[in-house]
Amino acid sequence: MDLRLSDDQQLFRETTRKFLESTCPLETVRRLADAEPAGFDKKWWKRGAELGWVSMLVAEEDGGGSISGHGLLDLVLVAEEMGRLVSPGPLVPTNVVTAALARSGTPTQRREFLPGLVNGDTVAAWCLGTPVAGIDTAGGRVEAAPSDGGYVLDGVTGPVEAGGQADLYLVTIHTGDGVTQCVVPSDTPGVAVGPAHGLDLVRRYAQVRFDQVVVPPDGVLGVAGDAAADAERQLQIAVVLQGAEMVGAVNRAFEFTVEYASDRYSFGRPLASYQALKHRFADMKVWLEAAHATADAAARAVDVDSPLAAELVSVAKSYIGDHAPAILQDCVQLHGGIGVTWDHDLHLYLRRVVTDRSQFGTPGDHRERVAVAMGM
Amino acid sequence: MSTTDGNSVAEEETDAEESVDSFRTRARTWLAENMPLLPDGATNQLLAREDESGERARRLQRFLFDGGFAGICFPAAYGGQGLSRAHQRAFTQESLPYQMPTVFNVPTLSILAPTLLDFGTEEQKVRHIPAMLSGDELWVQFLSEPSGGSDLAGLITRATRDGDVFVLNGSKIWSSGAFRSDYSLCLARTDWQVPKHRGLTMFILKIHQPGIEVRQIKMVNGTGEFCQEFFDDVPMPATDVVGEVNDGWTVASRLLFHERDATGGGSPYVSGVATAVAGQDGQRSDLLDLARESGQTADPRVRQLVAEARVNDRVQSQLVERVTTGIRTGAFPLPAGAIPSLFAATNTERHFDIGLEIAGAGAGAWIDDDADRWGETYLLRQGLSLGGGSNEMQRNIISERVLGMPREYAADRDKPFDEVRHN
Numbered sequence: 104m105d106l107r108l109s110d111d112q113q114l115f116r117e118t119t120r121k122f123l124e125s126t127c128p129l130e131t132v133r134r135l136a137d138a139e140p141a142g143f144d145k146k147w148w149k150r151g152a153e154l155g156w157v158s159m160l161v162a163e164e165d166g167g168g169s170i171s172g173h174g175l176l177d178l179v180l181v182a183e184e185m186g187r188l189v190s191p192g193p194l195v196p197t198n199v200v201t202a203a204l205a206r207s208g209t210p211t212q213r214r215e216f217l218p219g220l221v222n223g224d225t226v227a228a229w230c231l232g233t234p235v236a237g238i239d240t241a242g243g244r245v246e247a248a249p250s251d252g253g254y255v256l257d258g259v260t261g262p263v264e265a266g267g268q269a270d271l272y273l274v275t276i277h278t279g280d281g282v283t284q285c286v287v288p289s290d291t292p293g294v295a296v297g298p299a300h301g302l303d304l305v306r307r308y309a310q311v312r313f314d315q316v317v318v319p320p321d322g323v324l325g326v327a328g329d330a331a332a333d334a335e336r337q338l339q340i341a342v343v344l345q346g347a348e349m350v351g352a353v354n355r356a357f358e359f360t361v362e363y364a365s366d367r368y369s370f371g372r373p374l375a376s377y378q379a380l381k382h383r384f385a386d387m388k389v390w391l392e393a394a395h396a397t398a399d400a401a402a403r404a405v406d407v408d409s410p411l412a413a414e415l416v417s418v419a420k421s422y423i424g425d426h427a428p429a430i431l432q433d434c435v436q437l438h439g440g441i442g443v444t445w446d447h448d449l450h451l452y453l454r455r456v457v458t459d460r461s462q463f464g465t466p467g468d469h470r471e472r473v474a475v476a477m478g479m
Numbered sequence: 480m481s482t483t484d485g486n487s488v489a490e491e492e493t494d495a496e497e498s499v500d501s502f503r504t505r506a507r508t509w510l511a512e513n514m515p516l517l518p519d520g521a522t523n524q525l526l527a528r529e530d531e532s533g534e535r536a537r538r539l540q541r542f543l544f545d546g547g548f549a550g551i552c553f554p555a556a557y558g559g560q561g562l563s564r565a566h567q568r569a570f571t572q573e574s575l576p577y578q579m580p581t582v583f584n585v586p587t588l589s590i591l592a593p594t595l596l597d598f599g600t601e602e603q604k605v606r607h608i609p610a611m612l613s614g615d616e617l618w619v620q621f622l623s624e625p626s627g628g629s630d631l632a633g634l635i636t637r638a639t640r641d642g643d644v645f646v647l648n649g650s651k652i653w654s655s656g657a658f659r660s661d662y663s664l665c666l667a668r669t670d671w672q673v674p675k676h677r678g679l680t681m682f683i684l685k686i687h688q689p690g691i692e693v694r695q696i697k698m699v700n701g702t703g704e705f706c707q708e709f710f711d712d713v714p715m716p717a718t719d720v721v722g723e724v725n726d727g728w729t730v731a732s733r734l735l736f737h738e739r740d741a742t743g744g745g746s747p748y749v750s751g752v753a754t755a756v757a758g759q760d761g762q763r764s765d766l767l768d769l770a771r772e773s774g775q776t777a778d779p780r781v782r783q784l785v786a787e788a789r790v791n792d793r794v795q796s797q798l799v800e801r802v803t804t805g806i807r808t809g810a811f812p813l814p815a816g817a818i819p820s821l822f823a824a825t826n827t828e829r830h831f832d833i834g835l836e837i838a839g840a841g842a843g844a845w846i847d848d849d850a851d852r853w854g855e856t857y858l859l860r861q862g863l864s865l866g867g868g869s870n871e872m873q874r875n876i877i878s879e880r881v882l883g884m885p886r887e888y889a890a891d892r893d894k895p896f897d898e899v900r901h902n
């Protein structure tokens with residue numbers, strides 16, 4: 104958690120935590136995993152939206168609004184709290200698409216799509232039909248042929264988060280002249296959804312297919328052929344939210360592992376009294392605080408569109424993506440056998456963190472981006 | 480304790496002061512007119528190695544002092560500028576292309592001066608802090624002894640009261656740069672009949688005087704930074720006691736806090752960056768240089784390694800900022816200073832490992848006289864992991880005093896020191 108929260112942000116964080124604890128504790132997450140094909144309950148998502156889960160990156164005149172005037176820093180609080188309880192819900196894709204519409208949408212596009220997204224009636228997914236900013240997520244390809252000022256899309260994506268639940272897709276493609284982005288409602292003829300699998304218990308993935316899908320000129324978001332900067336920014340927002348979520352998740356798992364080590368006895372003393380284990384907890388504490396620090400720094404840089412944002416986002420993803428799973432696996436180790444059982448909650452956290460680590464660029468992918476930023 | 484400790488330095492400018500922007504502009508102009516530029520590719524750390532006597536550093540420190548840029552976060556009453564951390568950060572950024580007296584940063588200005596600010600008498604502060612800031616006094620810490628460093632409170636150098644003086648006998652070791660330095664803070668045992676923490680006293684000790692022999696110790700890389708001192712009936716005036724007699728542990732603990740702040744990178748009293756190369760933004764860059772010089776920048780493996788080091792360095796400064804803020808606001812306890820220290824030490828280990836990998840065969844054998852000697856640098860890999868409290872001690876601190884885990888068993892707890900087994 105950022106140590107420099109305003110009172111309003113503090114209050115917002117507490118409200119979010121209480122809401123999640125009362126409406127979606129881990130037992131509920133486990134139940135949704137089996138019982139809910141979408142992974143989340145749409146009515147519940149709408150209540151979250153009422154708390155501001157999708158309004159932070161949207162200007163007030165478009166029906167959005169933030170707590171502190173720094174929408175991304177507020178949204179990061181939600182992501183962290185959701186990580187803490189491995190919550191369901193398409194927080195990342197919906198906000199990424201919403202932010203893209205808010206930033207580059209025409210007045211008509213904003214009027215058409217933003218209200219439903221902001222109030223939680225609709226959700227959105229981001230389909231990468233081409234590598235974005237050096238990141239080739241899962242390798243799907245969508246081709247675009249120019250047609251009457253718009254495009255005809257053909258191809259399939261890799262696994263897309265909330266691909267099966269989304270009412271709206273943001274499709275990023277490579278056109279002859281550069282990167283282009285289109286908004287495509289999911290009921291557009293030619294759009295179909297195929298199954299995909301996810302490691303996370305409540306985060307659903309789908310393959311989205313485009314078969315001769317016609318995108319009219321007003322379906323193009325931003326400037327055709329010139330959307331690379333927009334896509335980069337979307338990636339940055341996605342990675343910032345992922346980072347916050349991983350930090351929230353690891354923070355919680357570390358907390359209960361410290362408690363466990365203090366309560367469990369071996370050879371007549373608490374586990375936490377053995378120096379060999381204390382030192383590992385100390386290392387994990389250092390990594391955890393470092394993960395918090397770099398997550399916050401990346402969020403602040405992206406929030407103000409700093410020239411360092413691209414590098415700091417990749418610094419954060421590289422660091423957190425490496426250390427979050429490492430900490431969790433050590434928490435498993437320190438729990439002993441119970442740590443690898445289905446009934447123990449650790450795997451919920453591990454699944455979430457490994458999912459986040461692997462999407463929108465692995466730590467290695469992001470180190471390559473850092474190398475580029477260094478001028479190599 | 481007075482309130483002028485490291486934590487009371489303001490984070491950002493206040494209305495009463497010159498704005499950071501105006502200060503930065505003034506500093507930029509002044510630096511350009513007064514400070515010599517770093518030669519191409521050189522760092523202040525490299526230049527310091529050629530300045531064994533410290534004369535160059537003293538001269539540069541004097542320039543800063545005369546120009547009104549020494550001790551930016553020190554109180555004006557003791558020769559400093561009384562400004563905020565933000566002013567110091569601005570000055571450090573502006574200073575990157577220039578030669579700077581970075582030898583004064585650690586331990587003189589970031590560890591010993593703040594400890595004196597916290598516990599020194601007015602007379603002690605007036606006598607020494609301006610002298611440190613003007614380049615006249617370099618200081619060292621006389622803490623570790625041949626019998627042990629981690630168990631600092633178990634030291635056996637003895638100071639025996641004799642009227643107005645204490646008489647010092649024993650030996651200190653691993654004191655960095657003592658041969659070129661003027662004063663030390665020296666921790667000695669003044670009472671043997673009480674448990675170890677309660678019988679220690681901290682003294683201001685002039686290094687070069689009759690009764691003190693200073694010997695340089697050759698280190699693995701061939702330099703003679705380390706010293707050992709032998710004390711033979713050295714008289715120390717009682718007015719040179721810092722803090723209370725037999726309460727030296729309180730002073731030492733505070734000193735160690737400042738040391739963690741300094742080694743972790745959170746001290747407001749550090750000016751300039753020893754490892755900066757002109758033209759880069761203060762991030763360590765020797766690995767990028769190494770990759771460039773050896774023509775490996777297109778090798779994906781090398782790119783990963785260089786970027787990993789950059790990631791770690793960025794995260795280190797972000798972590799310092801977080802923990803400094805946390806300690807200041809009370810979100811973290813004081814011992815949390817061990818968190819950035821441990822990060823810095825393990826990051827340095829990794830940094831040297833990466834360098835060794837990129838240097839390849841050249842680390843072990845080379846032809847050019849002026850080739851980068853990564854192998855030799857690597858020999859001192861553990862320096863930061865030992866000096867300033869070993870990584871193991873930092874891990875004890877974090878687990879026990881930040882996470883609240885049970886303390887290690889100690890055979891000497893609550894025993895009068897003269898009944899305790901020691902080396």
Ligand SMILES: Cc1cc2nc3c(=O)[nH]c(=O)nc-3n(C[C@H](O)[C@H](O)[C@H](O)COP(=O)(O)OP(=O)(O)OC[C@H]3O[C@@H](n4cnc5c(N)ncnc54)[C@H](O)[C@@H]3O)c2cc1C
Binds near residue numbers: 655866867
């Ligand atoms: C580059 C450098 C600069 C230094 N500069 C100074 C200086 O200016 N002034 C000064 O006074 N000293 C200085 N030192 C000394 C430094 O503080 C000591 O080396 C350090 O405190 C360790 O003490 P020691 O060398 O006696 O090792 P020991 O205390 O004997 O420790 C040996 C090993 O055992 C481990 N160990 C010890 N006790 C425990 C325990 N309870 N639990 C787990 N592990 C333990 C240690 O971590 C270490 O790995 C410097 C050292 C270095 C390397």
